[in-house]
Amino acid sequence: MKDKRRGRHTVQFSSPPYIVSTYTIAGPLEGQGPLRDHFDAISKDGMYEQKSFEKAEAKMMEDAVNEVLRKTANLPEYIDYFVASDLLDQIVISSTTASRFPIPFIGMYSACTATALCSSIAAMLIDGGYASKVVVATSSHNSTAERQFRYPVEYGMQRPPYSQWTATGATAALVADSGEGPRITSCTLGCVIETGIKDPYDMGGAMAPAALDTIVQHFEDTSRDPDYYDLIITGDLGEFGHELLKELAQSQMNLKFPNNLSDCGMLLYNKDQGVDSGASGCVCSALVLFSKIYKELCKGAISKVLLVATGALHSPTSCHQGESIPSIAHAIAIER
Amino acid sequence: MPQDKPLNTSRVKLTQKQYQQLVSERQPKVPVLKRALRAFVSGGLICTFGQFLLETYMDVFGMTRDLASSATTATIILIGGLLTGLGYFDKIAAFAGAGVAVPVTGFANSMVSSAMEYKREGLIYGIGSHLFGLAGSVIVYGVVTAFVVGLIVSLVS
Incomplete structure (x- = not known):
């Protein structure tokens, strides 16, 4: 077991898992940014044809997972774990999305390190021999996060110049023990x-x-x-x-x-x-x-x-x- | 005073206070003067408009000063609420800041934005319990201040 550890905190995978496919859904503001041509889909507004911002965020994550499964011709039954993370209380977006798929679910909260932590856990599961295909997903939504961490969306205020803007969107990726990709x-x-x-x-x-x-x-x-x-x-x-x-x-x-x-x-x-x-x-x-x-x-x-x-x-x-x-x-x- | 601790990483050999000092030196500064000027002008415009409404209600509709003053406040609250609901208020406030927050428009915005935000959680647990989430402080300390000032006035006179 120990031969995969390097130094104090690093794991070096002996058979590095592949990121076989990814799918990205960007929010409207992100869709006007410099990366707009690189996203798979762009939502025209924050509601994403849903009744609330929270439902919109969950639907984005669900769509991203579905698209990754479709692109790689996988059924949910072929996936060993669904590892997801988001910003909302009790990571409810991840749980809601997980309820749509018959895949064992590992939900994690790690704020904005989500992508790195979920991918690390997926890679550890695969390289450890506990899984061969893992879907990782994450999402955030400006309107759901601002409301939870700060103020209502329509509340008028001035932000300090060092403040940052919570991005809207969702992504999913398939990490597997075989295939092509980085x-x-x-x-x-x-x-x-x-x-x-x-x-x-x-x-x-x-x-x-x-x-x-x-x-x-x-x-x-x-x-x-x-x-x-x-x-x-x-x-x-x-x-x-x-x-x-x-x-x-x-x-x-x-x-x-x-x-x-x-x-x-x-x-x-x-x-x-x-x-x-x-x-x-x-x-x-x-x-x-x-x-x-x-x-x-x-x-x-x-x-x-x-x-x-x-x-x-x-x-x-x-x-x-x-x-x-x-x-x-x-x-x-x-x-x- | 809480005691000063080193950061819990050996890679940054600073205490928390030294690090916070560094951060505040490097931090982009809030343009206070620019924001104050904008607030002064935009707040002034709103108050001038309020004065115009007050005079109009008195002269054209023949209201008493008290009645016209209430009507003016109600009108400005209505406009603030409408602008919030239509999604313009936050954009105006990003420019005007305290200019729209201090007049009664800010009060209207805080209530309408809360109502919009919590509508999905229903009438009782949503709108009812969150409506004064931001405005509550204004009401509580407004009442407390009025009480204290009233007490002082009654003692002095």
Whole structure:
């Protein structure tokens, strides 16, 4: 068993599982952004022809799963596990979606690290020999998340310039022990970091040290350098968090990235879309990874990617009670 | 004062306070002056419009000042509520900020947006219990302030 572990926190898969297929559904604002041509589907509005935003989000996730099954000619009966995560209380979107499929369900809450954590667990299940096909899915919705974590959708207020915009959409991917596609070669799961930051609008500031911790841990465990990867992409630090991470890496660890460090939160929207520091939400990193980056990996335009998904693990109650925001980052290496 | 702790990662050799200090130095600053100016102008416009309504109700409809003042407030609440329902208020507020939040338009917006948000949860557990979710603070501290001021006035005079 132990021969798959590298260093303290990294798992190196002996038969790296394949990401056989992905499906991405983007919300309306995301569908106007720079990645619009890379998404499989774009919802024309936030309601997605449903009666509530919550139903819309669940329907998006359900459609994404169905499309991945259809694209790969799989029936739900062929899938061993459905691993999903979202932002809403008790991960009800994932559970609702899971109720539509006769697949054993593993639901997880890990805030916006969803893609990395679900994919890590899927890869561990497969490489461990416990499953051969796993569907991973995640979603977030601006209107459901804003309501839960902040204010009603139509409530008028000004956001600070370092705030981020919760992305709308859903993605699903099929991870399997055979097939074609880029492979998940290793994963580094992170520890929870406390910075004492309490401002729920400053997630970049709260999460940057967690991202650095996981990145450095990954390099130490695998004896790799930043230039091993064509792309090291953090989940949703936003512009402010991204700058902070670069500064911390330089000043604290003397770590320089050879122009290959990016952030999904900075790639999802154009500057003029009024999203301040960038995107956030479970689906932020998923929409970027499973659309443009996945296609580039398949084509061979890039061959080694490290996704470092970041998550702010606060709850609305903990924030109102003045507690600081626990932060985490999980990394997965995807190579072709 | 809570005591200062180092971050629980050996990769960042800063205490929580030192890190928060760094973050607040690097953080993009809220453009306070710009936002205050916008709030001043837009809030002023709303109040001028309110004054226009008040005079109109008094002069054209022959209302007393008290009655016209209530009618003006009701009209502005109606407009604020309508703009919220039609989805324009949040966009205006993103520009005007306190300019629309401080006048009674902000009160209307907080109630209508809550009502819209919680409609799906039904009349009792949804709208009924959440309607004053944001506006409740205004009412509670409005009443408390009125009581305290009233008490002081009655003691002084």
